[in-house]
Amino acid sequence: MRLYTHPACLQHDNGPGHPEAPARLAAVLRALDHDRYAALDRVEAPRASREQLLRVHAAAHVERMLAAVPPGEMRRLDEDTVLSPGSAEAALRAAGAAVAAVDAVLGDDHVRHAFCAVRPPGHHATREQAMGFCLFNNVAVAAAHALAAHGLKRVAIADFDVHHGNGTQDIFWREPRVLFASSHQMPLYPGSGSPGERGAGNILNRPLSAGDGSCLFRELWEGDLLPRIRAFRPQLLLVSAGFDAHRNDPLAGLCLGSEDYAWITAKLVELANQHAGGRLVSTLEGGYDLAALAASTAAHVGELLE
Numbered sequence: 001m002r003l004y005t006h007p008a009c010l011q012h013d014n015g016p017g018h019p020e021a022p023a024r025l026a027a028v029l030r031a032l033d034h035d036r037y038a039a040l041d042r043v044e045a046p047r048a049s050r051e052q053l054l055r056v057h058a059a060a061h062v063e064r065m066l067a068a069v070p071p072g073e074m075r076r077l078d079e080d081t082v083l084s085p086g087s088a089e090a091a092l093r094a095a096g097a098a099v100a101a102v103d104a105v106l107g108d109d110h111v112r113h114a115f116c117a118v119r120p121p122g123h124h125a126t127r128e129q130a131m132g133f134c135l136f137n138n139v140a141v142a143a144a145h146a147l148a149a150h151g152l153k154r155v156a157i158a159d160f161d162v163h164h165g166n167g168t169q170d171i172f173w174r175e176p177r178v179l180f181a182s183s184h185q186m187p188l189y190p191g192s193g194s195p196g197e198r199g200a201g202n203i204l205n206r207p208l209s210a211g212d213g214s215c216l217f218r219e220l221w222e223g224d225l226l227p228r229i230r231a232f233r234p235q236l237l238l239v240s241a242g243f244d245a246h247r248n249d250p251l252a253g254l255c256l257g258s259e260d261y262a263w264i265t266a267k268l269v270e271l272a273n274q275h276a277g278g279r280l281v282s283t284l285e286g287g288y289d290l291a292a293l294a295a296s297t298a299a300h301v302g303e304l305l306e
């Protein structure tokens with residue numbers, strides 16, 4: 001199993017007091033710096049190319065994200081999304097990690113699972129716009145790469161971040177080769193994600209309510225989303241792995257624990273093994289309580305390593 005990360009992902013700075021902080025990635029990497037994870041094949045993430053980004057983003061958006069920010073300055077994109085001097089490089093490495101991970105699991109070097117320990121996260125970034133801490137939509141760049149560069153016809157994205165992946169939905173709204181399956185809390189930022197938003201029949205939104213926990217989460221995936229992903233027969237399974245549905249997360253109100261992340265990961269691995277030749281690429285999205293994020297990511301990667 002591969003682990004993609006890059007030190008540049010620690011240099012994207014949203015400013016003091018912001019929940020999407022470099023300390024998040026540091027906590028994740030510290031949790032994976034343990035004997036249990038000795039078998040991880042650790043690889044430095046390359047940069048995504050403009051061509052790879054332009055498959056899912058408007059040219060004006062890509063140029064805006066890559067424009068240099070002078071040292072010491074910050075450029076505010078919206079209430080909670082910021083460009084700092086290190087942001088462009090971090091965003092390029094975050095998207096590039098997901099692309100390289102797709103190449104690895106679809107290549108012939110016997111890699112089946114990969115996890116991208118990167119930031120900024122991606123699933124809120126739309127074709128035209130950065131939002132919700134996200135600059136480029138990493139998982140969407142990866143899915144588009146699998147279609148365009150590897151000729152896949154069916155790619156599934158499972159998104160269990162507590163927020164709805166509105167950007168991923170926006171990008172693949174009319175793309176039946178991509179199935180997007182999401183569980184998320186509603187109402188909550190960004191406000192989208194109702195079951196009636198179906199795109200070309202390829203969007204599956206399953207909202208949960210504040211206070212919901214393990215039972216409802218597992219029922220929703222086991223009884224509904226996983227069977228639908230299986231029926232799609234994906235050739236590759238991508239995961240938007242946000243850990244902010246944890247009960248200790250400060251930004252949301254679901255009540256999952258790290259054992260639930262081990263459970264959903266084991267289920268997704270099983271599904272990938274049955275239908276996608278084992279090919280699974282997971283990329284880090286949210287998770288804002290450092291201890292919960294570290295424990296949940298460790299549980300997730302532990303299952304990917306099995």
Ligand SMILES: [Zn+2]
Pocket residue numbers: 161162163242244285286287
């Ligand atoms: Zn989130």
